[in-house]
Each structure stands twice: as structure tokens, then as C-alpha cells.
Amino acid sequence: MSDSEAASNGGGVLDAVAARLLDASVLERIGIAVASTTLAILIGLVVAAATGYDPVRFASQLLVGAFGSERAIARTLRSTTLFVLTGVAVAIAFRAGVFNIGVQGQFVVGGFSTVVSIIWLAAFVPSGTVGGVVLLLFGTAVGVVAGGLYGALPGVMKAYGDANEIITTIMLNFIATGFVGWLVAGPFGDPEATATRTRRLPDNVELPQAVFGDPNLSIVGIVLMLGVVALVAVIMTRTRFGYDMVTSGYQDTAATYSGVDAKRMVISTMAFSGMIAGLTGALFVIMIQGYYTDPSGIGNYGFDAIAVSLLAANNPLGVLPAGLLFGGLESAGSHVQINSDVPVQLIDGIVGLVVLFVAAPELFRMIAARTGLGGDVE
Amino acid sequence: MSVTDVLTVARLRLVGITIGVLAVLGAVLSGIFDVDLSRLITRGFVTRSLEMATPITLAAVGGLYAEKSGVFNIGLEGFMIVGAFTTAGTMFALGGTSPTQGDVWVAILVAVVVSTLLTAAFAVLLIRYKADQIVAGLAVWFVGLGFAPFAAALVWGSRSSPGLTSIDRLAFGQSPLVFLTVVLVGVAWVVLFRTRYGYWVQAAGENPEALDTAGVDVDRVRYATVIFSGAMAGFGGAVLLAHAGNFVGTGSTMVDGRGWIAIVAYLFGNYNPVGAAAAALLFGALDMLNVQFQTVGIEISARLVNLLPYVAVLVVLTVYGKTRIPAVVGEPYETEE
Amino acid sequence: MTRNAPAVRLEGITKRFGDVVANDAVDFTLEQGSIHALLGENGSGKTTLMSVLYGLYDQNDGTIHVDGEERTFESPRDAMDAGIGMIHQHFQLVKPMTVLQNVILGHEPTEGGTVDEASARAEIEAICDRYGFDIDRELDTPIEELDLGAQQRVEIVKSLYRGAEVLILDEPTAVLTPQEVDGLMEVMNDLREDGRSLIFISHKLDEALEIADDITVLRDGKAMGTVPAAETTESDLARMMVGREVLFDRLERDPGTGAPVLEVEELRVVGDRGRERVEGVDLTVHEGEILGIAGVQGNGQSELIEGITGLRRPDDGVVRLGGTDIADRSRRDRIEDGIAYIPEDRQTEGLVQEYSLQRNALLGNQTIEPYAENGILNWEAIEEHAADVIEEYDVQPPNPETDADSLSGGNQQKFIVGREIGHDPDVLVASHPTRGVDIGSIEFIHERLMELRDQGVGILMVSSKLEEIQKLSDRIAVMYEGEFVDVVDPEEVTESDLGLLMAGGTLAEGSDDESGSADVDGGVSS
Known part of the structure; x- marks a missing residue:
């Protein structure tokens, strides 16, 4: 295997990044993903052993915590839904060569808008199942639109203000978290709640459970996740928009040659990516939380999603197993927190290491080349 | 010696505008709420603002060196967390819950060494193995967020430390670390704009080929700046802890976004160490102003006020367009043949 | 004329890239204190040869001698240390840094740890005084605020500051305005008088004749010979460059009988560096006709094509397709309108x-x-x-x-x-349709283009291969510095005439009348 990199001088940061991320065969990608994860977990186990815990026990707790019981599986699937959806949002942008680091912010804005819009509309809609469905659909639509607009904003800034989207999306994450946090604590806070949060969604806004009897996991959520994955995969492979988008990501000069308007493409990609993030936010509040709380405490789904997408080589289908891995790790974390004396932050650290290794495929290519493993990275 | 490379006219104008806006804001607020400005701007306020700005300044100066040379180190936040924890851990190891002043200084030194070593590994991933700078940087943040509280839990049985010791203040209640930072900013400015090494850093981020054809090894320049950035961020974390006197590992840890604000600070300061320090001071003062507002009874959400830096950067990047990102940030350099 | 000792001697240099032989056993000798022009068409191997000399490429075979000693250069640094400086076509300058900082980059004098700008300034001013450069007035100006001519002077000063005795200038006039070219020629003259040796890479015959002492012509990677400039003419050089005098492959032509399908009037297009690269071009392509555009690359052909295909918005002028102005339509619209495009860079x-x-x-x-x-x-x-x-x-x-x-x-x-x-399509725009393509494919592509023409499609073709232009075109427009200098009939014109026109020259009596009869709408710009 050669590690000769096509040193394309023509491109900017994104071209170089996109080229590096994309120029690996499917087998190689899977190899790198498996190697990254394995290495990170191994390091985690070594750390556990070094600090006086039983690594075998810790490993088995990870497994049990993720898949060991019906409850664990339900918990894993719940997190997986969020990781997969946000992962798809990231994958869309990365495939088009646009670095949307702002999925977290779009997720927050989408979810909060859903809550606020449902609570607002609930006053005008009769209670009962039909009313509930109306609220649910309306709230989701508002979440999708809000996420999409919040994603389009850095797109516009890039297209017309030449502002680097990596920096603007990071800034917009902080702004979303801070501003929504302020709204939740102040104008939209529930005066009767002790915690900082909005009022609860009306009782009729609820998804059917159907699986595992977990109140925070709905079959609708799982179907939605699979549906979005399928839809995005179809859009990418079977529509003109998807072709334009992916072509822009591979080779923007060829895309321009074929009639793609680069500025518009950036904006629509960011909007599309933000819409999926907003949809995830809506699902999060409807299926899991039922209200909105301070977003600094809801988890880094949008950031982890970057790792999920990279692990999947930005392929919407590959996001499914990658999301399952992250869902499993998070679920195992909940289990470890209660049932083990190993500090649960170790798992956060392991996730960090997975991300770190995923960022450096070249490391594994060189290891593979040195050890003579050829294209197969173990 | 010209002033042009110190602060461009445009930049001066921007800083002027910012200060002007703040002054007007202050005047309006004091008018509305009928507050005497002198009650807001106290000596304690100035002292605390400077202390608040110090860790941000240190990380920002490091970060701007890396980015100037063409490597975006967005892992500053992570390295700050590592620095803060290492300082607390070392203090505790040396002197339990009542370390001496000497222990504090040793702990700071250890923190800088540890973050230097970790950044060296990070730099190898970025430069030798051409890791994706954004993702790897985010990973450093995650790793810091995970392992520091984990280690804290191991040492203290909780994600936060008990009260240790904070550094003794000098005359006027000012921390010696603030003075040290001022000196460092000055040195960083001189090195960047007045030494050959600084020229190389700038060239490496703008046109590495030109530097290469002038016979200077681009990767070596970048290794140096990236390692420096991590060391400075670690130092920033150490200073944060030395001022606070105990480690907090809950939520987003005691660093709480200061590494990100450091990036904002150097963007705002247009990659100039002095500008970055000024921006950090502005943000530190903004933070402290919140406290002052509370004490004098003005109700403005600290959270909203703290968003101003982020919004300002968006405006500067998009509308004002004067912050100039080095041309090849994010691209590994490949020599010909 | 007394012969000086050679400053640089290249012997049997061969450089291969994969299967492609870029330089084939090239000999080249640069005399001390002279200007030696290296002439050749694009892709003839000029830049490759000089990159070998400058340590950027390792030759597969052959030796390099500097001042009589055999040398091997691992890197440009080695070449620099041996007193060789190269001014690349793409300047190696750091845009936001000042002129002074760029000149001394990598060779900064220091005092007490900081850069000793004062002594650097004095040294640069001395160099500027000696050769009459004006950039000493701009030493604190960032590079990006200078025009290209001034940037080039910075590059030259940079090489001199580093102590270069031998200067390689790679197509130095390509980016300059005519006035700037005059300035450059003066500088080169001064450098020669001062005893420095210069290699001037070019494809412009007139410039080579004007400034050089000796001229070496490269074709297809081979040195076709070296002649003293005083003993040769433009047409001799043109023949050496393109290698043929004879016309061949007469093909049936049927020029301009159909209705106009593509009409361009007063088209102006600004290029990447903000300079106007197409300066008011008029052209008409008729149904069933191939209009060939000859010219040395970089004279605005790319921008003209981009202005027509919609990849670049024209700044002024009209582009009519079948009678409708499409100058404001997007690239995608124009594809749908029926403009097909074989791009320059596949x-x-x-x-x-x-x-x-x-x-x-x-x-x-x-x-x-x-x-x-x-x-x-x-x-x-x-x-x-x-x-x-x-x-x-x-x-x-x-x-x-x-x-x-x-x-x-x-x-x-x-x-x-x-x-x-x-x-x-109604119109096919073909940009260098056979560049870097094997002979079999060239023939194949040519046949297809002819077929398409015979079906009544209008074809606009740009090529830097004269052979191709002559073989396929029904009419040939020659582009030079953003304008059509002449439109000629391929039946009448010789390759060396074309070479002359492409290099900015004019044809002797007679030729102009023929072009007049070729019926082109205002194609002849005064």
C-alpha cells in the first residue's frame, strides 16, 4: 500500500481535507474505523488497569451496559437515534466539502423552537390525540425550519462574506447555547419548576412506545432515523441536488464546469444539514425530554456527530453502525455510573480518543504499511 | 521601524470603535439605571478583570502562533483543562490540601511541562500524520473533558478538588502571574514581528513554498509553534487554577470555554499578541462587569453579555472582513518531489 | 565577439516523468556575463530543464557544471549557495509581509536576537541603487499592494540579495504590461553589464531577439540548437520552434456559408488577478465552421472561452447564441441553451x-x-x-x-x-482538445470534430498547437494580449507566419489582404 498523497495544490483547506477523507477504499475505511475504536478502547482498558480497576470487569460492564438487557438496549437505541441523525447532518455537509461544525447549535435551536412552538400552538388546538398529532407535526416542522435557517446563516456568511465556516459555526454553537440558555432561564422559563427549564409539552404530544416499554424510546424515533438515513442516501445518489452536492465535495472545479453555482450550493448544503440537525432536536424534545432545559447540559451530540460521520467516512449508511457505537458507549456510561466504581468520565475520554484516532487515518495507513498488513488494517 | 505591522490603521479603528461602543453603552446604562460609573469601575474590578483575562491571553498568544504558521489548534480548551488539572494534582501531591507557595510554582511548572509533552504528540499527529486539524482539535477537548475529571475522581473521589491554595497576590492585590503574562505578551510580540523566527512563522502560514525555497524547513517551524501553543494553553490553565485555588471538574470544567474565547480573542486581535491580549482584557472586563452590575443592582443577564465576543467575531469576519486568516491554515505542507 | 567562460554548463540532461520524457539529453551552456534565451512552445521542456538546474528536480541523466565544477543540487538551497537564483512564473512571495521582509526571508541579518532591519535596508538600497530599481521606496509596503511588475522586481532583488550570480527568469514577461516589459529589459541589460549571467525563458521571439546574446530552442524536450541572436531572424526561430514549414493534411473547407450561430461583440473579461484579460474581442462562428484561435497560452484565450461558456461573467460585451444575448446567463443556462464545452483541463x-x-x-x-x-x-x-x-x-x-x-x-x-x-449542441467550444493525448486519439478526436462541423455545428477551438489549428480550422484568429491581432486563412498562412503573429509580430505585406478576404466581423483589431 502506498501512502502517496495526491498533493493537489489547487484546492484550499476544504479540498485538501475532503480529498484526504474521501480517498480511501471502502475496505480501508472500515479497517481504519475498527482500528481507531479498538485502539481507543484498549487505551481505556489500560488506563483502567493502571489506576487499579479490573479491566476485564470494566470491559464486560461496557458490554452489559450497552447491550446486556432490554433496558440497556433501549437506552442504547435512544442515544443511537440522536447520534445517527446528527451524524447524517454532519455527513451531508462534509460530503459537499463544507465543514459544518455547527450541528450542535442547529440541534439546540431546532429543539428549543419545537418546544416553544408547540406550547404556543397548544392554546389554540383541542386536546386529544388529533390535537396532539397536529402539535407534533407543527412543532417538528418548526424545528426543522429553525435548524435549517440557523444552518443557512453560516452558509450565507461563507458565500457572500467569505467567512470561514469552521469558525462561524463554532461561534454560532456558543451563541445558540448561551442564548437559548438565557431564554430557558428567563422569558421562557417555567416559573413553577425548580429546575431551569421551559414548561412541559402538553400530555397529548407523545410518540407511541411500542418497543421495550421504555418511555423515552419510541418506534417512531427509530423509524424516523432509518427513514432519514434512507432518504439522505437516496438524495445523495439518485437526485440532481445530491449529485451536485457530492460533486462539489469531490472536485469543486468540475462541479462549476457542470453548471453548479458554488455560492448557492454552500447555502443549500448548510441549510439541508441544519434541517436534519433541527429535526434531531425536535425528536429529542418530543421523544425524550418533554421540555427544554439549559442546553449546556444536554450533551455534545452535535460534536460527537462529527466523529460519527468521520467514522462512517461521511457515508449516510455507514453512520448507522458508527452511531450505534457511540450510542452504545453513552449507554454503557449510564450503566457504569450506577453499577461500577470506575469514574464514568473514563468513557468520555475513550470517546475523545476514538475521535482523535479517526482524525488521523494516515497514522493507521503508515502502521499498516510498516507492519506489512497492506490494505487491511487490523 | 514602521507602525504598519504593529497595528494597522484599520485595526486601530476597530479597537477604537469597540471601546467607543462600550463607553456609550456604559454611559447609557448608567443613565438608565442611574448608577454612578465610579461604582462600577472600581479597583477591585480592574484587578479581577486582569486576572480573568490572563489565562485567556496566554492561550490566545499560543494559539495565534500556531495559526499564523498554518496550523489551526482548536484544542486549546482541552490543553487548558489538562494544565488546570495537572497544577491541582501536583499541588495536592506536594502539599496535600495546604500546599505552600513554592508548591504552587512547582505545580505550574509541571503543568507546562506536561502540556508541552502532550502537545508534542498532538503535533506529530497533525504534521507528520496529517491528521484533520479540526477533528483532532475537537478530540483534544473531549479527551481533556473526559480524562481530567476522571483523574480528579481518582485522586479526590470527586470531579472537583477540595480547596487547595491560590497564589499570593503582590502589591495592589495583583497576581504575579498577571505581570508575567504582560511580559510574555511583549516577548511574543517582539519574537513574531522583530525576529527572523517570527518572519518564518508568518511565511509558513501564508506561503510555505516561499519559505521552503528560501531554505527553511516548514515543518520544523510548525512543530515549534504547535508545541508552543499547547504549552501556553497549559500554562493558561495552570494560571486559572493558581488564581482560583481549587479544581472544578463538573460540567464543562472550570475552564468553561476560555480556550474557545482565546481563539475568539486572537481573531479579534488580528493575530497580534498585543491585540489578542487587549481583546482578552475586554472579554475579562465584560465578564467582571456582570458581577459589578449585580452588586450595583443592574439586571442584565451575564449570559447574554458573555455572548458579545462571539457575535463580535461573526461581525468582524463577515462584515468588517479585516481579520485575515493565514492563507494555508489547515493544509499540510508537501515538498516537491 | 570574445567568448567568456561558461557560468553554467548542462550536459546531456534527461528528465523523465513516468513515461514522459520532458528533457531528452539536453546540452546548454550559459556564458559568463551574457543573456541566454531558452525558447520553445508550451510543454517543450524549458521549465523542467531549469528546475533541474535549480535543484527542484533530480535529473535522470546528465551533469550540471557551475563555474567549471560539477555540482549536484539536492534542493534550491544548494543551488542558491552556488549562486543560482530563479524567478518563478508564480512568485515565491509572502503577500502580507513587506518588501523588505520578503527580500531577506531565510537570510535575515540579526543583531541582539532581532532582525537587523537597518543593515538589511542599507544593503537592499545599495542593490537598488546599483541597478536603478525603484522598490527601495516601497520597502515597508506589503507585497500584495504592489503590482505584478514591482513584485517581479522584488523577486529579482531577493535573488541578488542572496548573492545570485546566475539568474533564471521563467517567462518573466508573461504577467507584465508592455511598459513593464520595457523596464524589465533595462534591468536585465544592467545586470548583464554588471557581469551577471541570465537565463531568459520565453516563447516570445521578438523579446528573445531583443535582449539575448544567445538563443537555444527546445522542442519536444530536445535542444534544437543554439544560435547567436545577432545571426538569426524571427522566421528562422519560428521554424526551429515548430519544426515544419510545410503545410499538410489539406482538408476540405467550406468556410462561413452557414448562418452565424455564435456572435461575440466587444467582449471584455477580467481574469483572476483582477486584470482585464480579454480586451474587446469580436468574433462570429457560423454553422458548419471551425474557428480556430491560435496564440501562446496566457494571452486571454482561457478567459475568452470562460466568458463564452459561462464559467466567468463577462464585464462587458455581447455573447449571442442563435441571435439571443446570453452574456448574463449562468453556466447551467448556457449548457441547456446548447453550448457544449471540452474544457482546457480535463x-x-x-x-x-x-x-x-x-x-x-x-x-x-x-x-x-x-x-x-x-x-x-x-x-x-x-x-x-x-x-x-x-x-x-x-x-x-x-x-x-x-x-x-x-x-x-x-x-x-x-x-x-x-x-x-x-x-x-448548437455550438461546441473546444479548448486544447488534444493536449497531452496520444497520436491515435488525436486523429480520432480530429475526425469527430470534422464530422460534427459537417453536420452543421459551429465550433470554436482554442489550441496552442499550430498543426492542429491549421489542420482543422476554416478560419484562424490569432490572439495576443487580450485581442485578436489578425484573422487569417489557413490555406494561405504558413506556420512560421502564425508563430510570428502569436509572438506579437505582424506579417509582412500581402498577408493582411488575405485576412481581409476571410470575412471576419471586426476580427482585425488595429
Whole structure:
């Protein structure tokens, strides 16, 4: 295997990044993903052993915590839904060569808008199942639109203000978290709640459970996740928009040659990516939380999603197993927190290491080349 | 010696505008709420603002060196967390819950060494193995967020430390670390704009080929700046802890976004160490102003006020367009043949 | 004329890139205190030869001698230490840094740890005084605020500051205005008088004759000979450069009988660096006609093509397709309007390298039925299209699943030609349609273009290969510095005449009358 990199001088940061991320065969990608994860977990186990815990026990707790019981599986699937959806949002942008680091912010804005819009509309809609469905659909639509607009904003800034989207999306994450946090604590806070949060969604806004009897996991959520994955995969492979988008990501000069308007493409990609993030936010509040709380405490789904997408080589289908891995790790974390004396932050650290290794495929290519493993990275 | 490379006219104008806006804001607020400005701007306020700005300044100066040379180190936040924890851990190891002043200084030194070593590994991933700078940087943040509280839990049985010791203040209640930072900013400015090494850093981020054809090894320049950035961020974390006197590992840890604000600070300061320090001071003062507002009874959400830096950067990047990102940030350099 | 000792001697330099031989046993001798022009068409191997000398490439064979000693250069640093400086076509300058900082980069004098700007300043001013450079007044100006001529002078001063005795100037006049060219010539003269030795890479005959002492001509990587400038003429040099005097391959021509399909009036297009590269061009392509545009690359042909195909918005002027002005329409609109385009760079524009041929068959066709309907792609139709193109155009390997980057240049190009012609266009714009393509594919592509012409399509073709231009064109327009200098009849014109026109010269008596009869709308700019 050669590690000769096509040193394309023509491109900017994104071209170089996109080229590096994309120029690996499917087998190689899977190899790198498996190697990254394995290495990170191994390091985690070594750390556990070094600090006086039983690594075998810790490993088995990870497994049990993720898949060991019906409850664990339900918990894993719940997190997986969020990781997969946000992962798809990231994958869309990365495939088009646009670095949307702002999925977290779009997720927050989408979810909060859903809550606020449902609570607002609930006053005008009769209670009962039909009313509930109306609220649910309306709230989701508002979440999708809000996420999409919040994603389009850095797109516009890039297209017309030449502002680097990596920096603007990071800034917009902080702004979303801070501003929504302020709204939740102040104008939209529930005066009767002790915690900082909005009022609860009306009782009729609820998804059917159907699986595992977990109140925070709905079959609708799982179907939605699979549906979005399928839809995005179809859009990418079977529509003109998807072709334009992916072509822009591979080779923007060829895309321009074929009639793609680069500025518009950036904006629509960011909007599309933000819409999926907003949809995830809506699902999060409807299926899991039922209200909105301070977003600094809801988890880094949008950031982890970057790792999920990279692990999947930005392929919407590959996001499914990658999301399952992250869902499993998070679920195992909940289990470890209660049932083990190993500090649960170790798992956060392991996730960090997975991300770190995923960022450096070249490391594994060189290891593979040195050890003579050829294209197969173990 | 010209002033042009110190602060461009445009930049001066921007800083002027910012200060002007703040002054007007202050005047309006004091008018509305009928507050005497002198009650807001106290000596304690100035002292605390400077202390608040110090860790941000240190990380920002490091970060701007890396980015100037063409490597975006967005892992500053992570390295700050590592620095803060290492300082607390070392203090505790040396002197339990009542370390001496000497222990504090040793702990700071250890923190800088540890973050230097970790950044060296990070730099190898970025430069030798051409890791994706954004993702790897985010990973450093995650790793810091995970392992520091984990280690804290191991040492203290909780994600936060008990009260240790904070550094003794000098005359006027000012921390010696603030003075040290001022000196460092000055040195960083001189090195960047007045030494050959600084020229190389700038060239490496703008046109590495030109530097290469002038016979200077681009990767070596970048290794140096990236390692420096991590060391400075670690130092920033150490200073944060030395001022606070105990480690907090809950939520987003005691660093709480200061590494990100450091990036904002150097963007705002247009990659100039002095500008970055000024921006950090502005943000530190903004933070402290919140406290002052509370004490004098003005109700403005600290959270909203703290968003101003982020919004300002968006405006500067998009509308004002004067912050100039080095041309090849994010691209590994490949020599010909 | 007394012969001085050689400053640089290259013996039997051979440089291969894969299978391509860029330099084939080239000998080259630069005398001390002289200017030696290295002439040749694009791709003749001039820059490669000089890159070997400058330590950027390792030669496969041959030796380098500097001041009589054999040397090997691992890097430009070594070459610099041996007193060789190179001024690249793309300046190696750091834009936001000042002139002074750029000149001393990597060779900064220091005092007490900081850069000793005062002594650097004095040294640079001394160099400027000696050669009459004006940039000493701008030492604190950032590079990006200087025009290209001044940037070039900074590059020269940089080399001199580093102590270069031998200066290589790679196409130094390509980016300059005529006034700046005059200035450069003066500088080169001064440097020569001061005893420095200069290599002047160019494809402009007049410039070489004007400034050089000796001229070496390269063609297809081989040195065709070295002649003293005083003993040669433009037409001799032109013959050496293109290698042929004879016309060949007479093809049936039927110029300008059809209705005009593409009309361009007073077109002005600004290029990447903000300079106007197309300065008021008029042209008409008729149905069933090939209008060839000859010219040395970089004289505005690319920008003209981009202005017509919609890749660049023209700043002024009219582009009429079948009578309708399309100057304001987008690239995609123009594709749908019926302009097909074989792009200049098949690697970056014409094909997505990581895509299979099947996916590449869709490139540019995204909005065209039956490949797409209402935004939904019809992969069956696309696959069929790909298979048709592969079969009709004999693309090897004949497999639609093959990735584009695994095809040879010739097969890539045949695929693009097939795809573009398959659009059933009214106008085909072909930019260097056979560049870097093997001989078999060249013949094949030429036949297809002729067929298309015979079917009544109007073709606008740009090529830097005179042979191709002469063989295919019904009329030839010669472009120089953003304008059409002449429009000639391929039946009448010789290759050396064309070479002359391309180099900015004018034809002797007689030729102009013939071009007048070629019936081109205002194609002859005064």
C-alpha cells in the first residue's frame, strides 16, 4: 500500500481535507474505523488497569451496559437515534466539502423552537390525540425550519462574506447555547419548576412506545432515523441536488464546469444539514425530554456527530453502525455510573480518543504499511 | 521601524470603535439605571478583570502562533483543562490540601511541562500524520473533558478538588502571574514581528513554498509553534487554577470555554499578541462587569453579555472582513518531489 | 565577439516523468556575463530543464557544471549557495509581509536576537541603487499592494540579495504590461553589464531577439540548437520552434456559408488577478465552421472561452447564441441553451477523478432529459449514455464502472469529447482538445470534430498547437494580449507566419489582404 498523497495544490483547506477523507477504499475505511475504536478502547482498558480497576470487569460492564438487557438496549437505541441523525447532518455537509461544525447549535435551536412552538400552538388546538398529532407535526416542522435557517446563516456568511465556516459555526454553537440558555432561564422559563427549564409539552404530544416499554424510546424515533438515513442516501445518489452536492465535495472545479453555482450550493448544503440537525432536536424534545432545559447540559451530540460521520467516512449508511457505537458507549456510561466504581468520565475520554484516532487515518495507513498488513488494517 | 505591522490603521479603528461602543453603552446604562460609573469601575474590578483575562491571553498568544504558521489548534480548551488539572494534582501531591507557595510554582511548572509533552504528540499527529486539524482539535477537548475529571475522581473521589491554595497576590492585590503574562505578551510580540523566527512563522502560514525555497524547513517551524501553543494553553490553565485555588471538574470544567474565547480573542486581535491580549482584557472586563452590575443592582443577564465576543467575531469576519486568516491554515505542507 | 567562460554548463540532461520524457539529453551552456534565451512552445521542456538546474528536480541523466565544477543540487538551497537564483512564473512571495521582509526571508541579518532591519535596508538600497530599481521606496509596503511588475522586481532583488550570480527568469514577461516589459529589459541589460549571467525563458521571439546574446530552442524536450541572436531572424526561430514549414493534411473547407450561430461583440473579461484579460474581442462562428484561435497560452484565450461558456461573467460585451444575448446567463443556462464545452483541463474540470465513467457521463447533463427529470436522476439512461460514448469513442477499458483516474489521458479526453458532442449542441467550444493525448486519439478526436462541423455545428477551438489549428480550422484568429491581432486563412498562412503573429509580430505585406478576404466581423483589431 502506498501512502502517496495526491498533493493537489489547487484546492484550499476544504479540498485538501475532503480529498484526504474521501480517498480511501471502502475496505480501508472500515479497517481504519475498527482500528481507531479498538485502539481507543484498549487505551481505556489500560488506563483502567493502571489506576487499579479490573479491566476485564470494566470491559464486560461496557458490554452489559450497552447491550446486556432490554433496558440497556433501549437506552442504547435512544442515544443511537440522536447520534445517527446528527451524524447524517454532519455527513451531508462534509460530503459537499463544507465543514459544518455547527450541528450542535442547529440541534439546540431546532429543539428549543419545537418546544416553544408547540406550547404556543397548544392554546389554540383541542386536546386529544388529533390535537396532539397536529402539535407534533407543527412543532417538528418548526424545528426543522429553525435548524435549517440557523444552518443557512453560516452558509450565507461563507458565500457572500467569505467567512470561514469552521469558525462561524463554532461561534454560532456558543451563541445558540448561551442564548437559548438565557431564554430557558428567563422569558421562557417555567416559573413553577425548580429546575431551569421551559414548561412541559402538553400530555397529548407523545410518540407511541411500542418497543421495550421504555418511555423515552419510541418506534417512531427509530423509524424516523432509518427513514432519514434512507432518504439522505437516496438524495445523495439518485437526485440532481445530491449529485451536485457530492460533486462539489469531490472536485469543486468540475462541479462549476457542470453548471453548479458554488455560492448557492454552500447555502443549500448548510441549510439541508441544519434541517436534519433541527429535526434531531425536535425528536429529542418530543421523544425524550418533554421540555427544554439549559442546553449546556444536554450533551455534545452535535460534536460527537462529527466523529460519527468521520467514522462512517461521511457515508449516510455507514453512520448507522458508527452511531450505534457511540450510542452504545453513552449507554454503557449510564450503566457504569450506577453499577461500577470506575469514574464514568473514563468513557468520555475513550470517546475523545476514538475521535482523535479517526482524525488521523494516515497514522493507521503508515502502521499498516510498516507492519506489512497492506490494505487491511487490523 | 514602521507602525504598519504593529497595528494597522484599520485595526486601530476597530479597537477604537469597540471601546467607543462600550463607553456609550456604559454611559447609557448608567443613565438608565442611574448608577454612578465610579461604582462600577472600581479597583477591585480592574484587578479581577486582569486576572480573568490572563489565562485567556496566554492561550490566545499560543494559539495565534500556531495559526499564523498554518496550523489551526482548536484544542486549546482541552490543553487548558489538562494544565488546570495537572497544577491541582501536583499541588495536592506536594502539599496535600495546604500546599505552600513554592508548591504552587512547582505545580505550574509541571503543568507546562506536561502540556508541552502532550502537545508534542498532538503535533506529530497533525504534521507528520496529517491528521484533520479540526477533528483532532475537537478530540483534544473531549479527551481533556473526559480524562481530567476522571483523574480528579481518582485522586479526590470527586470531579472537583477540595480547596487547595491560590497564589499570593503582590502589591495592589495583583497576581504575579498577571505581570508575567504582560511580559510574555511583549516577548511574543517582539519574537513574531522583530525576529527572523517570527518572519518564518508568518511565511509558513501564508506561503510555505516561499519559505521552503528560501531554505527553511516548514515543518520544523510548525512543530515549534504547535508545541508552543499547547504549552501556553497549559500554562493558561495552570494560571486559572493558581488564581482560583481549587479544581472544578463538573460540567464543562472550570475552564468553561476560555480556550474557545482565546481563539475568539486572537481573531479579534488580528493575530497580534498585543491585540489578542487587549481583546482578552475586554472579554475579562465584560465578564467582571456582570458581577459589578449585580452588586450595583443592574439586571442584565451575564449570559447574554458573555455572548458579545462571539457575535463580535461573526461581525468582524463577515462584515468588517479585516481579520485575515493565514492563507494555508489547515493544509499540510508537501515538498516537491 | 570574445567568448567568456561558461557560468553554467548542462550536459546531456534527461528528465523523465513516468513515461514522459520532458528533457531528452539536453546540452546548454550559459556564458559568463551574457543573456541566454531558452525558447520553445508550451510543454517543450524549458521549465523542467531549469528546475533541474535549480535543484527542484533530480535529473535522470546528465551533469550540471557551475563555474567549471560539477555540482549536484539536492534542493534550491544548494543551488542558491552556488549562486543560482530563479524567478518563478508564480512568485515565491509572502503577500502580507513587506518588501523588505520578503527580500531577506531565510537570510535575515540579526543583531541582539532581532532582525537587523537597518543593515538589511542599507544593503537592499545599495542593490537598488546599483541597478536603478525603484522598490527601495516601497520597502515597508506589503507585497500584495504592489503590482505584478514591482513584485517581479522584488523577486529579482531577493535573488541578488542572496548573492545570485546566475539568474533564471521563467517567462518573466508573461504577467507584465508592455511598459513593464520595457523596464524589465533595462534591468536585465544592467545586470548583464554588471557581469551577471541570465537565463531568459520565453516563447516570445521578438523579446528573445531583443535582449539575448544567445538563443537555444527546445522542442519536444530536445535542444534544437543554439544560435547567436545577432545571426538569426524571427522566421528562422519560428521554424526551429515548430519544426515544419510545410503545410499538410489539406482538408476540405467550406468556410462561413452557414448562418452565424455564435456572435461575440466587444467582449471584455477580467481574469483572476483582477486584470482585464480579454480586451474587446469580436468574433462570429457560423454553422458548419471551425474557428480556430491560435496564440501562446496566457494571452486571454482561457478567459475568452470562460466568458463564452459561462464559467466567468463577462464585464462587458455581447455573447449571442442563435441571435439571443446570453452574456448574463449562468453556466447551467448556457449548457441547456446548447453550448457544449471540452474544457482546457480535463483532470480538474472535465472529469471527477474519483467518479466512475458512468457518473462522469452525467457531469454537465444534470438538468437534461432523459438523464434527469424533475431533479430525479435516471441512472439507466445515464448508464446507457456512458456505454454509448465508450463504444462510439473507443474508450479503453470499455467499462462504465471504471474510475476516471485510472484511464489514460487519451481515453479520458475521448470520453469527454463523446459526452459533450452527445449533448447535441448548437455550438461546441473546444479548448486544447488534444493536449497531452496520444497520436491515435488525436486523429480520432480530429475526425469527430470534422464530422460534427459537417453536420452543421459551429465550433470554436482554442489550441496552442499550430498543426492542429491549421489542420482543422476554416478560419484562424490569432490572439495576443487580450485581442485578436489578425484573422487569417489557413490555406494561405504558413506556420512560421502564425508563430510570428502569436509572438506579437505582424506579417509582412500581402498577408493582411488575405485576412481581409476571410470575412471576419471586426476580427482585425488595429
